[in-house]
Amino acid sequence: MEQRDILLETGTNELEIVEFTVGENKFGINVMKVKEIIQPLPVTPVPHAHRYVEGIIELRGEVLPVVNVARALDLHPNEIQEKDKLIVTEFNKMKVVFRVHSVTQIHRVSWTQIEKPQDMYQGMETQITGVVKLNGDMILLLDFERIVLDIHPESAIGKDKIRKHTQCDRSSKKIIVAEDSPLLRQLIEETLTEAGYTNIDFYENGKDVVTYLELLKEEGKDLYETVDLLITDIEMPQMDGLHLTKRIKETPEWEALPIIIFSSLITEDLRHKGQKVGVDAQISKPEIHLLVQKMDELLEDK
Structure with a gap:
């Protein structure tokens, strides 16, 4: 799925989030970070890599690291299935691929709907940057920059x-x-x-x-x-x-x-x-x- 720019105007205080799952949990990522969402490709393991990193893939001539979000969150860390999806992202001048268990839909929401996470959420190893309530569910927005920082402190x-x-x-x-x-x-x-x-x-x-x-x-x-x-x-x-x-x-x-x-x-x-x-x-x-x-x-x- 290629990234779409559905919002016709900039500065509307709205965003689109891609909803995905890891285990039974629902998470989100800002569409602006997402280049595309693809089916899993063969991953080449890298010796002595950080435990979050499965290895590397080649995508359109680029070699990109694959980060297993389940491992980063300690949620079913060893579970890899055929239905998994790879979210190809770009932020902080880097391209990183994140493996998740499924991608469900895209939501258009206002930033006013996103609540600051309470301290109780911070027990997860990776920070949550916000919480949005949609259709009776709570979607947690992950701090992907923090995941990358854990892996690559030099960034x-x-x-x-x-x-x-x-x-x-x-x-x-x-x-x-x-x-x-x-x-x-x-x-x-x-x-x-x-x-x-x-x-x-x-x-x-x-x-x-x-x-x-x-x-x-x-x-x-x-x-x-x-x-x-x-x-x-x-x-x-x-x-x-x-x-x-x-x-x-x-x-x-x-x-x-x-x-x-x-x-x-x-x-x-x-x-x-x-x-x-x-x-x-x-x-x-x-x-x-x-x-x-x-x-x-x-x-x-x-």
Whole structure:
């Protein structure tokens, strides 16, 4: 099944999720991460591979790793059946194939329907990024980036190149960041602080950012004297980064605020979505050194 772009408009605060099963559990993945869904192909084992990794396959001339989601979640880890499906994904500038037990359907939902996971869900080895209730069922959205990070720690956000960039008065700049992942909020804070951007406020989703900006307006404060730049993820419960950007760029009092989308979903196939809502720059995780460089460029004349 080839990825489809059913949504006619970008920035509607909607997404499509592919529902799949592992054992008796129902899970979901954002369609924007999915390149295609295929029948299982012969897998070549790789010596000393991580226990989540079955091996590699060749798909259209590319050699791709196959990750067994059941092993990653400790749900029927040794169960491999003919009905299994392979979900071919692309995010964080990597292509990874995930084996699941079945793929059922695609749902179109609003980010407002996706609830932040409670602590009780976090007992699973891999984090759940959200929960959506559909037709009496609960579909758990998995943190696929976390699975890949467990396998390949070198894919994490790196700070080694940050100090090499333009030296400017970064400490005076007020930065707001919309990011729902606690792990990434910590990494972003550490790396931006090391780069000299020390005046940072974090929000868990786009809705919280809009609430903050509306409060500034109600209090009669000049946004541009209070905030210098916004960094936002795309995938966030309640309000995603594309809809957040659209709201800001369509509001006359806010439209000049520089916005950078920093997301695992920045690929050449998806870059047009950010452009359509008027974002100033798009940086793919984990290239945070490029994020700092772009921040310096956008703030150079402020």
